Amino acid sequence: MRAMVYRGPYKVRVEEKDVPRIEHPNDAVVRVVRAAICGSDLHLYHGMMPDTRVGHTFGHEFVGIVEKVGSSVQNLQVGDRVMVPFNVYCGTCFFCARGLYSNCHNVNPNATAIGGIYGYSHSTGGYDGGQAEYVRVPFADVGPSRIPEWLSDDDAVLMTDALATGYFGAQLADVVEGDTVVVLGAGPVGLFAARSAWLMGAGRVIVVDQLEYRLEKAREFAYAETVNFAEHDDVVVALKKATDGLGADRVIEAVGAEADGNLIQHVTAAKLKLQGGSPVALNWAIDAVRKGGTVSVLGAYGPIFSAVKFGDAMNKGLTLRMNQAPAARQWPRLLEHIQAGYLKPSDVVTHRFELEDIAEAYHVMSSKLDGCIKPLIVPSAA
Ligand SMILES: [Zn+2]
Ligand SMILES: [Zn+2]
DSSP: OEEEEEEETTEEEEEEOOOOOOOSTTOEEEEEEEEEOOTTHHHHHTTOSTTOOTTOOOOSOEEEEEEEEOTTOOSOOTTOEEEEOSEEOOSSSTTGGGTOGGGOSSSOTTOSSSOEETTSOGGGTOOOOSSBSEEEESSTTTSOEEOOTTSOHHHHHHHTTHHHHHHHHHHHTTOOTTOEEEEEOOSHHHHHHHHHHHHTTOSEEEEEESOHHHHHHHHHHSOOEEEEGGGOSOHHHHHHHTTTTTOEEEEEEOOGGGOOSOHHHHHHHHHHTOOOOOTHHHHHHHHHEEEEEEEEEOSOOOSOOOOOOHHHHHHTTOEEEEOOOOGGGGHHHHHHHHHTTSOOGGGGEEEEEEGGGHHHHHHHHHTTOTTOSEEEEEOTTO
8 A cells, every 4th residue: 555654854755655454353454535734743753752763654534434344343344435534542441431542541552641643643542543444443443433424525535633632622611601712723633722712612713823824724614813923023912911911820831842932842852753832822822821710731842841930830720631532522512513514624725735745745734834724645545
């Protein structure tokens, strides 16, 4: 089969790989119909995630058709059109039993802090991802879900991470009626978090980014007020001014380690292969939320981390909530919202590339060319 393959920082290409096999009776093999490139894939692409091995296939956002099932799989049949959450999880461990699918204890031999993620380096289990014609899906009875007839592939692929994560971020932020919600980052997750804040009753939504075309999208798609942090000496002061000097009730941090503004840390991270993540955006969140408010952290951070303003967070009485989204947990409610017409996930899609052109897709996404927000990948067999 054809599959995207990592060759080193800023080098990806499409190679021939063996079609994945059923390795365990609980496995399925899915023929990928749509995949997407995620902002967090850029951490891998930039060579900043530990244990990203040459030959690894990225892609934690994909939907497809079930091609094969293992002998003990009961909930899926060959031919089913399924969306697969970005999390790999067992469904039965202490954490899965509590809905903490992203924290599954049985799927990642390389770390205890995080569970499994498709196509996201060996630090999250080493599972090959869906930027390929086929992908092996372990624990096929608990992760994938049949896509309703009325939901398109383009919409469904956004459910596997970006939309579910954005919605989860608004949930973590404890948004209640009338709240002023600041969202840091106008990528797909930030845009969906902003839309979700409205769905939960927010009174004001303010999106912060530095890319004007993305702020335009935040105004048009997420009906948000926008602040371009590049236009302010101190974005926290700008946000305080916009919120009666008190700060926002809730801040959702949807930037993570991609935050520009701390180049030294960025470079150090690349050199040492420590995806520490610049805490700039997180510190903005801590500063821009009002006392007693909630900060919700969605941005992807690596395991090494430093220089968070923890003292200020304590003294302000903040609630800090964070996790990788347990994507499938958000699906029932999101499907209701989509079916009711409140949201069309694929509105954030800006580009579509053939799998064979994946190097170009990564380049466009990484360099933020051509108004890129969300690129989809279409395998030729799709
Ligand atoms: Zn993603
Ligand atoms: Zn588990």
